[in-house]
Amino acid sequence: MVRWLYIRLLWAHPAEFRRRFGDEMLEAFDLSAGFRETVRLLADGLLSLSRQWILRSEFRQPAATPAYELITFQQIEPYKPRGIALTEGGLAAMLLLIGIVNAINHGGGHARSLPIGMQRFGLGLIKINRSDLEGKPAVAVEAAKDEDDPMRPFARSYFRILHVLAALDADGDLTISAAEIANAPAALRQLDRNHDGKLSAEECGFLPPGDFTGPPRLLAPHRGAFMRDNPVLAALDTDHDGEISAAEIANSPAALMALDLDHDGNLSPYEVLPHPAASHAAGIIGRFDVSDSGVIFIEGLPKDDPDIDSIRRLLIAADRNRDGLVTRGELVIELASRADMHRLRALENGTKP
Amino acid sequence: MQRPADNFLPLAPATLHILLSLAGEKMYGYAIMQEVARQSEGRFKLGPGTLYDNLQRLMKQGLVEETSSDDDNPRRRYYRLTGLGRGVFNAEIDRLRGVVDQAQAHLKSLRPRRA
Numbered sequence: 001m002v003r004w005l006y007i008r009l010l011w012a013h014p015a016e017f018r019r020r021f022g023d024e025m026l027e028a029f030d031l032s033a034g035f036r037e038t039v040r041l042l043a044d045g046l047l048s049l050s051r052q053w054i055l056r057s058e059f060r061q062p063a064a065t066p067a068y069e070l071i072t073f074q075q076i077e078p079y080k081p082r083g084i085a086l087t088e089g090g091l092a093a094m095l096l097l098i099g100i101v102n103a104i105n106h107g108g109g110h111a112r113s114l115p116i117g118m119q120r121f122g123l124g125l126i127k128i129n130r131s132d133l134e135g136k137p138a139v140a141v142e143a144a145k146d147e148d149d150p151m152r153p154f155a156r157s158y159f160r161i162l163h164v165l166a167a168l169d170a171d172g173d174l175t176i177s178a179a180e181i182a183n184a185p186a187a188l189r190q191l192d193r194n195h196d197g198k199l200s201a202e203e204c205g206f207l208p209p210g211d212f213t214g215p216p217r218l219l220a221p222h223r224g225a226f227m228r229d230n231p232v233l234a235a236l237d238t239d240h241d242g243e244i245s246a247a248e249i250a251n252s253p254a255a256l257m258a259l260d261l262d263h264d265g266n267l268s269p270y271e272v273l274p275h276p277a278a279s280h281a282a283g284i285i286g287r288f289d290v291s292d293s294g295v296i297f298i299e300g301l302p303k304d305d306p307d308i309d310s311i312r313r314l315l316i317a318a319d320r321n322r323d324g325l326v327t328r329g330e331l332v333i334e335l336a337s338r339a340d341m342h343r344l345r346a347l348e349n350g351t352k353p
Numbered sequence: 354m355q356r357p358a359d360n361f362l363p364l365a366p367a368t369l370h371i372l373l374s375l376a377g378e379k380m381y382g383y384a385i386m387q388e389v390a391r392q393s394e395g396r397f398k399l400g401p402g403t404l405y406d407n408l409q410r411l412m413k414q415g416l417v418e419e420t421s422s423d424d425d426n427p428r429r430r431y432y433r434l435t436g437l438g439r440g441v442f443n444a445e446i447d448r449l450r451g452v453v454d455q456a457q458a459h460l461k462s463l464r465p466r467r468a
Contacts, residue, residue, distance in 0.1 A: 021405035023428040024382040028401040031383055041400060048402020059409060 002038055009045040014052050155269035163205035167191050176267035184252040199244040201226050204233055232272050235259050262286025270328045277335035281328050296326045358444040367407050372442040379420050379433035416441055
C-alpha cells in the first residue's frame with residue numbers, strides 16, 4: 001500500500017524527471033527498511049514533487065510539434081508503462097470484475113444467472129439440457145404476466161357475478177379452457193337449482209335492480225337484456241328466448257366455441273366480457289398476433305393487409321408504455337375510449353350514437 | 354583571478370556531500386545515499402527526491418555525468434564527476450579550508466590569556 005502510494009507520488013512528478021529518475025527512486029524506496037525510514041521517504045517524495053513543479057520549470061521542455069504534422073492522436077504523457085505495470089493493472093481489473101460479478105450474482109438473497117451467461121465462477125458455466133431445445137424456436141417472446149393486465153380485476157368481478165362463467169371456469173383462472181368448454185354441459189346443469197332441466201336468468205346470475213318494487217312481470221325486459229348483453233349467455237341462448245334450455249345446455253360446447261375469436265381453443269376474459277371493445281380487441285389480437293403470444297408486435301405487422309394503416313395507427317395509440325408491444329388490456333382501453341369519444345361526439349351533434 | 358569553478362560556490366550541503374561521494378569512484382543513486390550517511394555518521398540523510406533533484410541540476414551544469422557500468426541491475430545508473438565537477442569540488446574544499454583556517458585563527462585570537 002505504501003509502495004503504491006510512493007509510486008503514485010513518482011507518477012505525479014514531471015515526465016522528464018520521472019522517466020529519468022523514477023526507477024532509481026523506486027529502487028531506493030524498495031531498499032529502505034523500517035517504518036520511520038518509509039515515512040521519511042514519503043515526506044521526501046512530497047517535497048521533491050513540490051520542488052519539481054514549483055522550482056524546476058527550466059527542466060520541463062514542451063514537446064515541439066511540427067507544423068505540417070496532422071495530429072490524429074495525442075496523449076499528455078508519451079511514457080509507455082512497463083510490462084509488469086500492465087500485468088498488475090490487468091490482474092487488478094480482472095479481480096475487480098470478478099468481485100462485481102459475484103456481488104451481482106449473490107445479490108437479492110438468491111443466486112441468479114447473469115445475462116452474460118456466468119452463473120458462478122468455474123469452468124461449467126451453463127447447464128444446458130439439449131433435449132429441451134429440440135423443436136422449439138431459438139427465441140421466444142413472453143407476454144406480460146396476466147397479473148399486469150389492467151382488465152383483470154374487472155374480469156375477476158365479472159366472473160364472480162355471472163354464475164355461468166363461475167361454473168364454467170372450474171379452476172378459477174379467468175379462462176375457459178378447452179377442457180372446461182368440453183365439460184360445459186355438466187357444469188351448467190349444476191346451476192339448475194329447481195331441476196327443471198333449463199337455466200333461467202336468475203339461475204344464470206340475474207339479480208333484480210336493488211330499488212325495484214314493481215310486479216315481477218315488469219322484470220322481463222331486464223331479464224332479456226341480461227341474457228342478451230352478456231356474450232356468454234347470448235351465445236348459449238341460441239334461440240334468444242331468455243332461457244338456456246336442456247338442448248342448449250347439451251349444445252353448449254359448440255355455442256361457446258363461437259366466442260373463440262382468436263381460435264386458440266380457449267375463452268379468455270376478453271372474449272367473454274360484455275364490453276364491445278373487449279370482443280373487438282380479441283378479434284384484432286386473434287388476427288394480428290402472429291407469434292401466438294397474446295400480444296401484437298407493432299413492427300411485426302403484415303404489410304400486405306388492406307387495413308394495416310388504420311390498424312397500425314390504432315395500435316400505436318394503444319401502446320401506452322411505448323414498448324412496441326400491444327397487450328389486450330391496452331387495446332381494450334384504447335377501443336373503449338374511442339367508443340366513448342364516438343358516443344360523446346354523437347350526443348354533441350344530436351345524432352344517434 | 355576568478356576561476357570558472359568559483360561561479361558554483363558556495364555549494365549547498367547536499368551538493369557538497371554528493372560531490373564528495375563521487376570524488377572517489379562512480380556510484381549509483383542508492384550507494385550515494387549510503388555514502389552520504391556514512392560520511393556524516395548518520396547525521397545527514399539524503400532522500401531520493403533531494404538526491405536526484407541535485408543530480409539533475411549537477412548534470413545540467415556539467416559537474417556530474419552518467420557513465421556506463423557492468424552492473425546487472427538495469428534500474429541502476431552510475432554517476433561520476435566531470436572535470437569541471439572535480440574542479441568545483443576542489444574549489445569548494447579550498448574555500449572551506451580557508452573558512453576553517455580563518456575560524457581557527459579567529460578563535461585563537463579570542464582565547465582568554467592566563468594572567
